[in-house]
Amino acid sequence: MKIIVIGAAGTIGQKIVAAIEDGHEIIKVGRKSGDLHADITDPGSLKELFEKAGKFDALVNASGDVAYSPFRELDDSHFDVGYKSKFLGQVHLVTLGKDQINDGGSITLTSGILSHEFVPFGSAGSAMNSAIETFAQAAACEIGRGIRINVVCPGLLEESAKAYGSYFPGHIPVSGSKVAQFYKRSIFGVETGKVFLAIR
């Protein structure tokens, strides 16, 4: 199977590659690293990526940002970060990727636990993580040609707990290796329109 992994050098991306590379052709994509370069906030770079990559069987994205802000200081800029990256960036992976993906292929996107659980500073992230989860579920109904679309929603990662754990009081971290299993399930399974809560 030919599988494109965007954000392959990231904390989750590396674990995904390790979990799926055996017996498959993996095209690792990063903004500045990997086999091919692309930035999900730049649709031109995605078009170029799909042209260079050619037909493929699975697309996995483990990149995308949201902004954190104290509630009283929220302004449009905080929402715009997530809208352009986590939301529209991943929407473009579906709308541009669908023309290059083989029949029966799969697209696996990434949200984050803020769509389901609320933490201080997190409301802009909550909104945009939720938006991409719901878009993916709707798109899975409409995309056709047997193409599946799922979203993995990772909890606080063990690997990130030192840096970000204070934003997630009481959250029990999950290992990147466990999270990677949900991507594997999406890529090689039969499910579609699912949000996999990768929190334990």
Add this chain to the structure above:
Amino acid sequence: MKIIVIGAAGTIGQKIVAAIEDGHEIIKVGRKSGDLHADITDPGSLKELFEKAGKFDALVNASGDVAYSPFRELDDSHFDVGYKSKFLGQVHLVTLGKDQINDGGSITLTSGILSHEFVPFGSAGSAMNSAIETFAQAAACEIGRGIRINVVCPGLLEESAKAYGSYFPGHIPVSGSKVAQFYKRSIFGVETGKVFLAIR
């Protein structure tokens, strides 16, 4: 109680006003009709609205748009309509309204059934309805001063079934009067951070 109703002249807005006006001071707001004028897509008009209205006890919004498009023709413009209106427009009601609302007041926003059920042409609307529902739930945790925030998620309205029913195959319409009861529950009840599914 002093209650601001935005979109008061609309199909749902009229039913809300009828359901809550007895014994309360209602400030009806519309783009071109009502006691005061505002457009949720124009933050300047909202600032002016809150200055003119003064302190209030409840804010209800029954306005906001999303765009419909065939899946294969989706582009950023379809998402942007909902992002600027249904999402950011209602976010601004929270971020600007919170400084004028009395302690213990309530803010009631509107999403739409596309956040939970998927129909042809609806994926951009699904995403932005979901985003505002999740933002409201997160914001309800953080807003403080006893202020409550809820979202009413109306199904296909009986009053709109003739015009829009073909987009919602198999959906059983709900009357605007029934939908209005969920707004009443949000305004005069004790619940917060809820999404009221007003579908029957």
